[in-house]
Amino acid sequence: MENNPLIVGLRESGITVTAQRIAICRWLYDKHTHPTAAEVHGALQDLFPTMSLATVYNTLNLLEQHNLIYFVDLNLDGIKRYDVHSRRHINFVCKFCGKIIDVYDETLMNTVKKAME
Secondary structure, three states: OOOOHHHHHHHHOOOOOOHHHHHHHHHHHHOOOOOOHHHHHHHHOOOOOOOOHHHHHHHHHHHHHOOOOEEEOOOOOOOOEEEOOOOOOEEEEOOOOOOEEEEOOHHHHHHHHHHHO
């Protein structure tokens, strides 16, 4: 039985779950990054050499439309990035290397929320 919530979510929504969609969902869920469509595409090229970048974009958009992943606007490079983990958190970006990390600290999140009001 499948335990990947992205795949389960697609099936529960009545979406056809193809081998390429399964691969994209598994890759997204197993990585703790905030990838772009191009990064997902590049990571899966060996497994699916004929998969187009459009297929990746379409799958990411489908997952986003069903609230299974989320668009993250980090104002880094103008490129759309995605976040799989829906638990409330803050995204921190390293100014030096560009790495994005999720921080799950309630006190810090409340402090940031208050500062933004």
